[in-house]
Amino acid sequence: MGLSSCFFSFIRLLLWLSLFHLTLLAHFTSSVKPLCHDDERSSLLQFKESLIINKFASIEPSAYPKVVSWKADKDCCSWDGVTCSEITGHLIELDLTSSYLYGSINSSSSLFHLVHLEWLSLSDNDFNGSKIPSAIKNLSRLSYLSLYNSSFSGQIPWEVLELSNLETLDLTFNFNLKLQKPGLRSLVEKLTYLKVLALGHVNISSPIPDILANLSSLTTLSLKGCQLQGKFPTKIFQLPNLRVLSMRFNAGLNGSLPEFENNTPLEELRLGSTGFSGEIPYSIGNLNSLQILDLSNCSFFGSIPPSLGNLTKIRLLYLNQNGFSGELPTAIGNLSSLEELELSALRHDDERSSVFAVQPKPSYR
Incomplete structure (x- = not known):
């Protein structure tokens, strides 16, 4: 019995030591981060060298040249x-x-060797009228792509x-960029997982x-x-997760507002300077989240519905020139949260009267 008891105690000790070893190994492994791959570091440095730093290439006050700190003798995973x-x-x-990046980019750029990329932003730089390179297809894992305000041109x-x-696809403020062949229909058919589609000022x-x-x-x-152009599909208003809808400055686009359901998640609805018409439905007061x-x-015509008073989160309200x-x-x-109101009402004597006007601030959307 004594020998058997010693044997089982020995087995328990071995099991405990094995478990301790595995725990220690797992902790050590998780605390040591792998260094970046040599080929990716080389690709980043080549991309850096293909462009120049120009302080006029970015307009954001917070801009600074991130790539200046990139050094060949350091782990690229720690780079800015x-x-x-x-x-x-x-x-x-x-x-x-x-990042003050200026210069041209094409399919031979080493950027497109970074095939594991899932998130890429080159926003607010100046790529000097370059076309979006066809080699973008190499970055097939991308879930986020932003080229906002980066001077790309030509057909997408x-x-x-x-x-x-x-x-997310954001190509806003590339004024010489167009989406025609392929067009918007093709894009929607192919990119079925989109959550954010921002193509402001793309033709x-x-x-x-x-x-x-x-x-x-x-x-x-x-x-x-x-x-x-043409009529705006009303069903878009009913998209279940839509929070921002901006169709401003499309004079050839027409449509009307639908009846809005309770708890519609819209936070921003921007239809200014379009051909939208009709009356504002009383149910607009159901847009509890609208800001x-x-x-x-x-x-638009008819009376302004008193249900607008239900929109207690609204900050900006522009109803002028209707x-x-x-x-x-x-x-x-x-509307206790209201910061800006622009409104001109057509009186019964057909004289347009400005009730209150504040100049709106420039807006991304």
């Missing part, structure tokens, strides 16, 4: 704007927003539509396809100043 996977060491995020290539994992020059209402994950749709409403310079009649509802006085 670079994020690597803690498991594989591969570069998965590159954020060079507002088919290869962008092959980035089937994209959830689209087409109607909005009905199938855009199938993108149920969409939270932001910003197509301002895109030369859109910005811009219906300025359209063709054909409204009647008096301003006293319920507007309930």
Whole structure:
């Protein structure tokens, strides 16, 4: 019995030592991050050398040249704007927003060797009228792509539509960029996981396809100043997760407001300077989360519904340059969060009268 007891005690000790060893090994492994891969460090340095630093290439006050700190003798995973996977060491995020980068870029750029990238922002730089390179398709893992205000031009290539994992695509303020062949319909058909689609001031020059209402994950749709035409599909207003809808500055786009359901998540609704018309439905008061409403310079008419007074979170309200009649509802006085109000009402004597006006601030959307 004594011998058997000693044997089992010995076995328990071995098991305890094994468990301790495994725990210690796991802790040590998790605390040591892998260094970046040599080929990725080389690709980053080549990309840096292909461009110059120009302080006029970025307009954001917070801009600074991130790549200046990149040194060949250091771990690239610690470089400014670079994020690597803690498991594989591969570069998965590159954020060079507002980095004073200036120069041209094409498909031979070493940037497109970084095939593990999942997140890429080159926003607020100046790529000197370059076309978006077809080699963008090499970055097939991208879920986030922002080229906002970076001076790209020409037709958006088919290869962008092959980035089937994209959830965010922001090409806003590339004034010489166009989406025509392929067009908006093709983009919507291919990029079915989109949550944010921002193409402000990209030349689209087409109607909005009905199938855009199938993108149920969409939270932001910003197509301002895109030369859109035809009737706006009403079903887009009912997208279940849509928080930002901006169609401003599309004079050829027409439509009307639908009846809004309770708990519709819209926070920003911007339709100013379009051909939208009709009456504002009383149910607009159901938009409990609305913070910005811009219906300025359209063709709305009738009375302003008192239900606007229910929008207690609203900060910016622009209803000017329409054909409204009647008096301003006293319920507007309930809008305690209101910062800016622009309103001109069509009185019964057909004289347009400015009730209150404050110049709006410039806005991304």
